[in-house]
Structure formats: structure tokens, C-alpha cells
Amino acid sequence: MSTTLLLVQLLNGLQLGIILFLIAAGLTLVFGVMGFINLAHGVQYMVGAYLTFHFYGMTGHFLAALVLAMIAALVLGLVLEWLVFRRLYDRDHLDQVLATFGIILFLNEAVKVIWGPVPLSVPTPEALSGSFFLMPGLLYPSYRIAIIAAGIAVAVLLYVLVMKTRIGMLVRAGATHPDIVAALGVDVRRLFMLVFGFGAMLAGFAGGLAAPIFALEPGMGDNLLIVAFVVIVIGGIGSIKGAFVAALLVGLVDTLGRTLATDTLRLVLDASAANQIGPALASMLIYVLMAAILWVRPQGLFRARSA
Amino acid sequence: MSRTLSTTAPPRPTWQGLRLYSPAILVFLGLALVPTFASLGAENYILGLVTRLMILAIAAISLDLLLGHGGLVSFGHAAFLGLGAYTTGILLTEGVFQAELIVLAVIALSALFALVTGAVSLRTSGVYFIMITLAFGQMLFFAASSLAAYGGDDGLTLWDRADLFGTDLLHTRQGRFYATLAVLLATFVVVNAVVDSRFGRVLRAAKENPTRVAALGFDVFRFRLAAYVLAGTICGIAGMLSALQAEFVSPAIMSWQRSGELIVMVVLGGMATRNGALLGALAFVLLEVWLADLTVHWKLIFGPLLVLVVLYAKGGLAALLRPLTAEGRHG
Amino acid sequence: MAEPILEVKNLDKRFGALVVSDDVTFDLQPGECHALIGPNGAGKTTLVHQISGLLAPDAGTIHFAGEDVTRLPVHARAARGLARTFQITAVVPGFTALDNTALAVQRRSGTSFRFWGNAAKEAALNEPAREALATVGLEAKAHVPAANLAHGEKRALELAIALAMQPKALLLDEPMAGVGHDEGRQLLAVLARLKAHVPMLLVEHDMHAVFSLADRISVLVYGRILASGDPEAVRADAEVRRAYLGEAA
Structure with missing residues (x-):
């Protein structure tokens, strides 16, 4: 394997990690503050992607479509919170899992009805359709660079929000001492709604960003949701920092694993066996990583609150 | 929880035991008659559907051992269905036709997978446990999708049939129906016996108060792991x-x-009721068939229905049937 | 003195800057009731948690029945005969009083990895359980779910459970907490009877109970043992009066 290819794979891994972070951040915030496990977070990502597709069709302008999709995702998140989720905060995890599972079934099917089961795509925005010159012999698509940049910007923004603002202070306190926050006279319901809406918007943003690089299809959020779970389990539930570190780790391990596993196996096995086992092994890698980390640290790398 | 506290169980006469299981007895009698009635029309469809229903019921009953009686919300139980199915598929493809050998391999692999993933998952609790079992299930899903030699994403058609002790019992739909019915009955009896046993009592107590159970001198982890292996193995079958x-x-x-x-x-x-998982599987499949008959987009109805059940009707069918079965809680 | 059944040496435990156990050393002799008293926040419950294994000490050792159990998990200590009750009642709420107690008997009579046979009908488990319930005066409530018992009855059930374990030593974390006057008298009588069967480490705020039960009293203040001795000596200790009894009296 050439160095250039390795670098490209590193960047791909980074980019996957960034998308995972955007999904995991909302998930872990919502869990950290409300102790609420939201399986429907993945379909909110999917809806964000489809809305971007929809608004792109209307406006013909990617950035406008992305912004409109984020607003619509926010509205959808708040409506779901109002209709269903707020009735679940006091319930046990099983109830939360089941009810949000019902929402997944509904939204996946609704997307299929509205936009059809056939995979759709959103073109890469004009201004970012070129390639970026990184070094001699290494061109990397500008749009993917933009995703990485946008993700890092969001991570910085989140860090500032959580560490430097009053709401962030409440969010952090809420993650470790929810009863104290309530006792401070903070309107917990409004705080919950705010955090929930914000998380939904982040998921929608991730979906919109991913729309030009992944195929849009019903259920596209489900698999990513579970990988996002792996991310927050590794990072420690409720920890934004943990989510960031773990997302990049998982993104890199998954991408590099898929590239390297077969080649590495060829060193010890014959080619056909390596071709057989390599992909299967590569797809299991992040879960094995999760198991290994949990074996050493059952609370994940940066745990913020007890589950 | 109040429903579990309503009555208690001083030694009960046998007829009360029969009453407790009356819904299940009716279901089993009905199932035994299905092949007779199916022969009147649409036989293949009905036998296939009911066999599928019974398979899901076996899986659900095994899951209830963890979920209901153990308080362990495992979101990766279907992995064992897959493990059992793929072990069977791969062995048949590779020329192993003896069902008795296949079942041994299924048991060994399911138990091993449960032992390893359970040992990791059960070190955690609460929402971690949910996410980790989900992740391990997904791991197996992707591993199977990558098995190009055995169909990959598209799946694997089995051209050969298994022989049970040299007979062609499993070659016909009827034979497979009765074999599945027998396994379902065995599962129902075994799981309910385990729940009543010494082992089951520790498992159920640990669901309600694990600290107390540990302070009695029980290693809660080992009991939960054993339950996880047992449930996984049954589901593998x-x-x-x-x-x-x-x-x-x-x-x-x-x-x-x-x-x-x-x-x-x-x-x-x-x-955590006697008949619940069996009835739940029955209700689920019939509901799915009925809704799918109304519209191909039946999940548009089923999803919100599920939300409503969670919000307003916890306790399930068993709660509706309680006056009939007089079911309480046993220690 | 004989070989102590429980021996705690130089135990240290802190949560950040908060010291909850500061070089704690004491023991429990066979046949003895050793009371541990002290103001709220003195670190009594954390000490019981460390002895029973719910918390790991930062330093120091715990020996039980001649064996170092400092690093053993809760269930392993309990299996060696170290029973405890909880300050906040800890029973299995959905189980009847009898089943709660029979579960304790089950631990010491044969394997619990038995997957068949109805455990609730095993006479070999139910008979000793009924005896334990009778000892604490709960035989009439055998078939009542623990969640439906009155508070004092739950405290008594905890004692029955501990008794059914046939422990070598008993850690009692405020057995009288929240119990009314009449219930308290009954409970005290039960504890007095128990004392004849098993050595007890008694953490308690009720001074009447402490002085009527204890053979020896240690006073814990800010995680330190301030004084230790027979009840009369402790009652007379000026420092103890100032630090603790003075406020309580």
C-alpha cells in the first residue's frame, strides 16, 4: 500500500469520524442531561438528509437547503419532544427504547412513502466540487475537506457552549447532578426541550452534510445510529469530549481496518482465504475495539454520569 | 409493579397450575390442530406462517428469561437467531446433513458467543447494556453480510435438506411444523421450570435488588451470565x-x-409472566399479517401503535388475561 | 482476648478532599456486640460498606474469620459468613417474606445452579426460613409480599434474612432507623435474642438501644475513632461527651 493511499484512507476515516461525532454528540448530550436513550436519533439524521434533498430541489442551492433542513429538523425534533418524548423522561430505559423504536418504524416507512424506496443523491455543491491539492500526487475532494472543517468547527462551538456559557454550565451540572439543577430553580422542562431540539438539529445537520456523499435511502440512519452508540459507549456516556475522541477513533479504525485487513491477512493466509475472512473481520473490528475498551474500563474513556 | 404484589403463592393445587397455564394450553392445542385444518386450503402458506410464528415464539420466550425475569434489556437477541441459521446454512452447504450434528454445532456456537459477549456486556448495566448488546448483534449482522462465499448481503439458498437420525422427517413442511412445535413446547416447559427453580429465584431476586442478592452471598454476574447463555442457546436453536x-x-x-x-x-x-411471551409472539405475527393485508405500509400504523402501547398499556396481554389465569408472583 | 472474628486495621478512605475513614482500627470478638456510634456524617455507613465490600478502602486491611478479605467482592464476603443489614431497607420487594428468607437459606444449603424443581416448595429451604421469621416475630406475615409490610416489619425481615444466613458475624447498619416506639421495643427484644447467636457490629443512633445491647462501644467522629471501651467508660469520657453525647443528650 502506498503512502498516498494510506493518507487518503486516513482522511476518509477522519471524515467518517466527524459525521459520527455530529450524530453521537446530540445523542450523548440528550442522554447526559435527561438520562434519555433516543433510538430515533438515527432517523432524525435520515430526515435531515432527505430534507436537504427536498429543499435542494426547491432552491437549487445547497447551503440554503442545508440551513432550511436544519430548521425543519429542529421543528420536527421539538414536535416529537412535545408529542412523545417528554412523556418518557420518567420511564425506564425499556419504555424509552420501545417507544423510540416505534418512531423509527414510522419515520422510515414515511420516508419510503414520500420519497420512494429507491436510493437518491444530492449533487456536491458547485463551489466545492473540485479537488484540494494536499501534496504532490494527493488530491482530495474539496467537499470532504469541508465536512472535516465543518465538523471541527461544530466541535469547537460545542466545547465553547458547554464550557463557557450558563446553559452549558447547566448542561454539565445536569449530567452529573440532575436533582441539584432542578433544585436551583431552573426550568428543567425548558432545558430538556432546548437540549433535545439542539441534538435534533445536529443530527439533521449531519444528515444534510452527508447527503452529497452517501446514498439517501430509508433506514440509512439506523446503522450509523448503532455505530454512534459504539462511539458513546467507548467515549463514556454523557461526555462530549469522549464522543469526539471515540468518534475519530472509530472512524479511523473502521476505515483503515477495511483497507488493511485483507492485505494483512494475506501475510498469514492464502489469498482466497484472506479475501473471504478479511472483509468479515474488518466489519467486526470496531465492535471488538469496543469490547476491549469496556473490558478495561466498563464506564468508557470519559464517563460523565452513571447510566 | 403493583400487579406482581397482588397475590402470593402458598402451595397451590395442581388444577390451579393448569389454570395458570390455561392460555398456553389452549394455544398448544390449537397449534396441534393447525396441520389438519391447513390441509383444507392454502396449506403451504398456513404451515409456513404458523411455523414462522412458533420460531419467533421460541425466541421471544428465551428473551423473556433475560428481559422479564432477569431485568436485562438485551437488544441483540436476534443475533442468536442469525447464528443458529447461518451455522445450519453453512453446514448444509458444506455437506453436513445430519440434523443431530447440526443442532450440536448450533448449541456449541450459540453458547460460546453468548458466553463471550455476555461476559463483556454483563460487566455493565442499564443503558450501557442495551447499547452493547445492540452493538454485538450488529457485529454479527455485518460479519454475515461480508461472507461472500455464503451469499453475503443477498443470503444463501439451501438446496439440501437435513436428515433427522437418518429419516426424512424434516423434509416435509408438516414434519418441520411438528418438529418446531415440539421445540416450542419444550422451550415453554423448560423456561417456566427454570423460572421456578433455585436458579430462577436468584435471577428474579437480582432483577429487583441486585445489591441485596450480592449481600446474601450470590455472585449475581454468574447467574446472569448463565441465563444469558441459556437464552442465547435456545434462540440459536x-x-x-x-x-x-x-x-x-x-x-x-x-x-x-x-x-x-x-x-x-x-x-x-x-x-415475566407465564404465558406472555408466547401470546405476545402470536399477537405480533397475527397483527403484522392483518396490518400488512390492509396496506404495504403497515409500519405507518404499527409504529404509532407501539408508542401508544408503551405510553398507555404497559402490562400487555397477560394483564388482560389475569382474571382468567389468577397469576400472581411466586418466590 | 480470643482471636477476633472481624479485624479492621488502619483503614483509610477519602472521597476527594473529604476524609471518611481516617486510620480506623477496631475488632469484633466472638460473642460480642460492638457498637459504633457517632454524629451524622462521621463515616459509619461508609465503614460498613467497606467491611461488607460495597466500597474499596484506599488503604488498610480487613480480616474476617482469620482471612484477609480486603479485596474480595461483596458476594464472596457474604458467602464466608459476613451478613449485613442496610440502613435503607433492602429486601426483594416482589418476594414474600418467606421467599426473601428462604433465598438466604438457599445460599448455604446446596447449589443454586439448579435449573429444575420448584424452589418455593422446597421444605428444606422453607422450614429454616420459617424458623428465622418466627425468631423475629414475622411468622404470621410469611406470605405477604415484602413491599406490603409495614416499615418496622421490613426491618425485622432484614434481621430474619441475616439470621437465615447463619452468619459468623452480623453488620447492622442502623436497624432501628425510622422505627416507631412500639415497633422499636419489639425490635430491641429481637436484637437482644440475636446477640446470643452471633457477634454483631451495631451502627446505631438510638442510644437506648446501644447502651442496652453493646458490650463495647467505639465512637467515630470525622472518620476517626475518638474513643473505645466498655459502655460505662465511654459514657464517662469527657471528650466523647463534648464531641457527641453532649449534643445528643
Whole structure:
């Protein structure tokens, strides 16, 4: 394997990690503050992607479509919170899992009805359709660079929000001492709604960003949701920092694993066996990583609150 | 929880035991008659559907041992269906036709997978446990999707049939129906016996108060791990039956939605009750068939229905049937 | 003195800057009731948690029945005969009083990895359980779910459970907490009877109970043992009066 290819794979891994972070951040915030496990977070990502597709069709302008999709995702998140989720905060995890599972079934099917089961795509925005010159012999698509940049910007923004603002202070306190926050006279319901809406918007943003690089299809959020779970389990539930570190780790391990596993196996096995086992092994890698980390640290790398 | 406290069980006469299980007895009698009535029309469809129903019931009953009696919300139970199905599919493809050998392999692999993943998952609790079991299930799903030699994403058609001790019992739909019915009955009897046993008592106590149970001197982890292995193994056998019945295996059998559906069945029927998981599987499949008959987009109805059940009708079918069965809680 | 059944040496435990156990050393002799008293926040419950294994000490050792159990998990200590009750009642709420107690008997009579046979009908488990319930005066409530018992009855059930374990030593974390006057008298009588069967480490705020039960009293203040001795000596200790009894009296 050439160095250039390795670098490209590193960047791909980074980019996957960034998308995972955007999904995991909302998930872990919502869990950290409300102790609420939201399986429907993945379909909110999917809806964000489809809305971007929809608004792109209307406006013909990617950035406008992305912004409109984020607003619509926010509205959808708040409506779901109002209709269903707020009735679940006091319930046990099983109830939360089941009810949000019902929402997944509904939204996946609704997307299929509205936009059809056939995979759709959103073109890469004009201004970012070129390639970026990184070094001699290494061109990397500008749009993917933009995703990485946008993700890092969001991570910085989140860090500032959580560490430097009053709401962030409440969010952090809420993650470790929810009863104290309530006792401070903070309107917990409004705080919950705010955090929930914000998380939904982040998921929608991730979906919109991913729309030009992944195929849009019903259920596209489900698999990513579970990988996002792996991310927050590794990072420690409720920890934004943990989510960031773990997302990049998982993104890199998954991408590099898929590239390297077969080649590495060829060193010890014959080619056909390596071709057989390599992909299967590569797809299991992040879960094995999760198991290994949990074996050493059952609370994940940066745990913020007890589950 | 108040329902579990309503009555207690001083030694009960046998007829009360029969009453407790009356819904299940009716279901089993009905199932035994299905082949007779199926021969009147649409035989293949009905036998296939009911066999599939019974397979899901086996999986659901095994899951209830964890979910209902152990308080362990495992979101990766369908992985064992997949493990059993793929073990069967791969062995048949590779020329192993003896069902008795296949079942041994299924048991060994399911137990091993449960032991390893359970040992990791059970070190955690609460929402971690949910996410980790989900992740392990997904791991197996992707591993199966990558098995290019055995169909990959598209799945694997089984051209050969298994022989049971040299007979062609499993070659016909009727034979597979009765074999599945026998396994379902055995599962029902075994799981209910385990729940009543010394082991089951520790498991149930640990669900309500693990600290107290540890302070009595029980290593809660070992009991939960044993339950996890037992439930996984039973579900693996259900997976084997599924492969034999459909003569086809694909990763879809262990999708995470399937794990979710198994939980729905248990909750719909009533967790930690005698007949709940069986009735829940029955209700789920019939509801699915009925709704799918109304519209191909039946999930548009089923999804919100599930939300409503969770919000307003916890306790499941078993709660509705309680006056009939006089079911209380045993220690 | 004989070989102590429980021996705690130089135990240290802190949560950040908060010291909850500061070089704690004491023991429990066979046949003895050793009371541990001290103001709220003195670190009594954390000490019981460390002895029973719910919390790991930062330093120091715990020996039980001649064996170092400092690093053993809760269930392993309990299996060696170290029973405890909880300050906040800890029973299995959905189980009847009898089943709660029979579960304790089950631990010491044969394997619990038995997957068949109805455990609730095993006479070999139920008979000793009924005896334990009778000892604490709960035999009439055998078939009542623990969640439906009155508070004092739950405290008594905890004692029955501990008794059914046939422990070598008993850690009692405020057995009288929240119990009314009449219930308290009954409970005290039960504890007095128990004392004849098993050595007890008694953490308690009720001074009447402490002085009527204890053979020896240690006073814990800010995680330190301030004084230790027979009840009369402790009652007379000026420092103890100032630090603790003075406020309580």
C-alpha cells in the first residue's frame, strides 16, 4: 500500500469520524442531561438528509437547503419532544427504547412513502466540487475537506457552549447532578426541550452534510445510529469530549481496518482465504475495539454520569 | 409493579397450575390442530406462517428469561437467531446433513458467543447494556453480510435438506411444523421450570435488588451470565429451525429491527409472566399479517401503535388475561 | 482476648478532599456486640460498606474469620459468613417474606445452579426460613409480599434474612432507623435474642438501644475513632461527651 493511499484512507476515516461525532454528540448530550436513550436519533439524521434533498430541489442551492433542513429538523425534533418524548423522561430505559423504536418504524416507512424506496443523491455543491491539492500526487475532494472543517468547527462551538456559557454550565451540572439543577430553580422542562431540539438539529445537520456523499435511502440512519452508540459507549456516556475522541477513533479504525485487513491477512493466509475472512473481520473490528475498551474500563474513556 | 404484589403463592393445587397455564394450553392445542385444518386450503402458506410464528415464539420466550425475569434489556437477541441459521446454512452447504450434528454445532456456537459477549456486556448495566448488546448483534449482522462465499448481503439458498437420525422427517413442511412445535413446547416447559427453580429465584431476586442478592452471598454476574447463555442457546436453536423452514438464510434474520421486534413481542404479551411471551409472539405475527393485508405500509400504523402501547398499556396481554389465569408472583 | 472474628486495621478512605475513614482500627470478638456510634456524617455507613465490600478502602486491611478479605467482592464476603443489614431497607420487594428468607437459606444449603424443581416448595429451604421469621416475630406475615409490610416489619425481615444466613458475624447498619416506639421495643427484644447467636457490629443512633445491647462501644467522629471501651467508660469520657453525647443528650 502506498503512502498516498494510506493518507487518503486516513482522511476518509477522519471524515467518517466527524459525521459520527455530529450524530453521537446530540445523542450523548440528550442522554447526559435527561438520562434519555433516543433510538430515533438515527432517523432524525435520515430526515435531515432527505430534507436537504427536498429543499435542494426547491432552491437549487445547497447551503440554503442545508440551513432550511436544519430548521425543519429542529421543528420536527421539538414536535416529537412535545408529542412523545417528554412523556418518557420518567420511564425506564425499556419504555424509552420501545417507544423510540416505534418512531423509527414510522419515520422510515414515511420516508419510503414520500420519497420512494429507491436510493437518491444530492449533487456536491458547485463551489466545492473540485479537488484540494494536499501534496504532490494527493488530491482530495474539496467537499470532504469541508465536512472535516465543518465538523471541527461544530466541535469547537460545542466545547465553547458547554464550557463557557450558563446553559452549558447547566448542561454539565445536569449530567452529573440532575436533582441539584432542578433544585436551583431552573426550568428543567425548558432545558430538556432546548437540549433535545439542539441534538435534533445536529443530527439533521449531519444528515444534510452527508447527503452529497452517501446514498439517501430509508433506514440509512439506523446503522450509523448503532455505530454512534459504539462511539458513546467507548467515549463514556454523557461526555462530549469522549464522543469526539471515540468518534475519530472509530472512524479511523473502521476505515483503515477495511483497507488493511485483507492485505494483512494475506501475510498469514492464502489469498482466497484472506479475501473471504478479511472483509468479515474488518466489519467486526470496531465492535471488538469496543469490547476491549469496556473490558478495561466498563464506564468508557470519559464517563460523565452513571447510566 | 403493583400487579406482581397482588397475590402470593402458598402451595397451590395442581388444577390451579393448569389454570395458570390455561392460555398456553389452549394455544398448544390449537397449534396441534393447525396441520389438519391447513390441509383444507392454502396449506403451504398456513404451515409456513404458523411455523414462522412458533420460531419467533421460541425466541421471544428465551428473551423473556433475560428481559422479564432477569431485568436485562438485551437488544441483540436476534443475533442468536442469525447464528443458529447461518451455522445450519453453512453446514448444509458444506455437506453436513445430519440434523443431530447440526443442532450440536448450533448449541456449541450459540453458547460460546453468548458466553463471550455476555461476559463483556454483563460487566455493565442499564443503558450501557442495551447499547452493547445492540452493538454485538450488529457485529454479527455485518460479519454475515461480508461472507461472500455464503451469499453475503443477498443470503444463501439451501438446496439440501437435513436428515433427522437418518429419516426424512424434516423434509416435509408438516414434519418441520411438528418438529418446531415440539421445540416450542419444550422451550415453554423448560423456561417456566427454570423460572421456578433455585436458579430462577436468584435471577428474579437480582432483577429487583441486585445489591441485596450480592449481600446474601450470590455472585449475581454468574447467574446472569448463565441465563444469558441459556437464552442465547435456545434462540440459536430457533434460528436453526428458521433456516430449515425457509430453506434460506440471510443477514435480515438478525437485523437489529428483529431484536426490537422480539422485545415488542415480550412486552406486548406481558413481561415475566407465564404465558406472555408466547401470546405476545402470536399477537405480533397475527397483527403484522392483518396490518400488512390492509396496506404495504403497515409500519405507518404499527409504529404509532407501539408508542401508544408503551405510553398507555404497559402490562400487555397477560394483564388482560389475569382474571382468567389468577397469576400472581411466586418466590 | 480470643482471636477476633472481624479485624479492621488502619483503614483509610477519602472521597476527594473529604476524609471518611481516617486510620480506623477496631475488632469484633466472638460473642460480642460492638457498637459504633457517632454524629451524622462521621463515616459509619461508609465503614460498613467497606467491611461488607460495597466500597474499596484506599488503604488498610480487613480480616474476617482469620482471612484477609480486603479485596474480595461483596458476594464472596457474604458467602464466608459476613451478613449485613442496610440502613435503607433492602429486601426483594416482589418476594414474600418467606421467599426473601428462604433465598438466604438457599445460599448455604446446596447449589443454586439448579435449573429444575420448584424452589418455593422446597421444605428444606422453607422450614429454616420459617424458623428465622418466627425468631423475629414475622411468622404470621410469611406470605405477604415484602413491599406490603409495614416499615418496622421490613426491618425485622432484614434481621430474619441475616439470621437465615447463619452468619459468623452480623453488620447492622442502623436497624432501628425510622422505627416507631412500639415497633422499636419489639425490635430491641429481637436484637437482644440475636446477640446470643452471633457477634454483631451495631451502627446505631438510638442510644437506648446501644447502651442496652453493646458490650463495647467505639465512637467515630470525622472518620476517626475518638474513643473505645466498655459502655460505662465511654459514657464517662469527657471528650466523647463534648464531641457527641453532649449534643445528643
